[in-house]
Amino acid sequence: MTTTIGYARVSTTDQSTDGQVQRLKEAGCSVVRTEKVSARTREGRGELSSILDFARPGDKVVVTKLDRLGRSTRDVLNIVHELELKGAHVQILDPAISTEGPMGKVMLTVLGMVAEMELGFIRDRQRAGIEAAKAKGIYKGRPASLDRQRIVKMRSDGVGATEIAKAVGCSRAAIYKILNEGK
CATH class of the missing domain: 3.40.50.1390 (Resolvase, N-terminal catalytic domain)
Structure with a gap:
């Protein structure tokens, strides 16, 4: 069947x-x-x-x-x-x-x-549009959704990545990424 x-x-x-x-x-x-x-x-x-x-x-x-x-x-x-x-x-x-x-x-x-070729063209046009908007000062990128200062302060106060992630509502990977930005 x-x-x-x-x-x-x-x-x-x-x-x-x-x-x-x-x-x-x-x-x-x-x-x-x-x-x-x-x-x-x-x-x-x-x-x-x-x-x-x-x-x-x-x-x-x-x-x-x-x-x-x-x-x-x-x-x-x-x-x-x-x-x-x-x-x-x-x-x-x-x-x-x-x-x-x-x-x-x-x-x-x-x-x-x-x-697949069209998808590549779309990405190229999108990238070119973003670059043009950045050049004009219009595009600033996605706004930060996490309070970096709070995360760094919590870490310096001895709070672990898991607890920080729970407190700010994100993944541990996001916490590690922010903490490693300054290194």
Whole structure:
């Protein structure tokens, strides 16, 4: 018995997967897995891991758009490869592409490369905009969210990093980063 599995993903917790879920159900997905996590890496993408672990021969994994599956060409192709090793395939709704045939794999590779290139262009434009704003004195960067003086004072008073982190509401790594800035 084959299963059509939908995978919906958004990058941040304030975004919703509702629109994707609806489209996936309309496309015939009997199971839809959702998660709110960045696709920069596969780390922390438990639902995707679950799909990859349990995919069976003949199963179809459906996503609304290619970037829901992954941000880099390499990552998308690795996911497709893992599914193919299990006898499953990927279907993208927009644009309509399936990895069942060789032409779909070629299109997927090309689209993945274009998406990755566009992401690079976006980062370049963003970096150029920030540099231009800095040159005009408009952009000052993200405001400090932690009271550095308080953290340094607490440390000099003998308070440990764990207690400081609890007191100011952040991670120990953030405390160590601030404490190591002056070194």
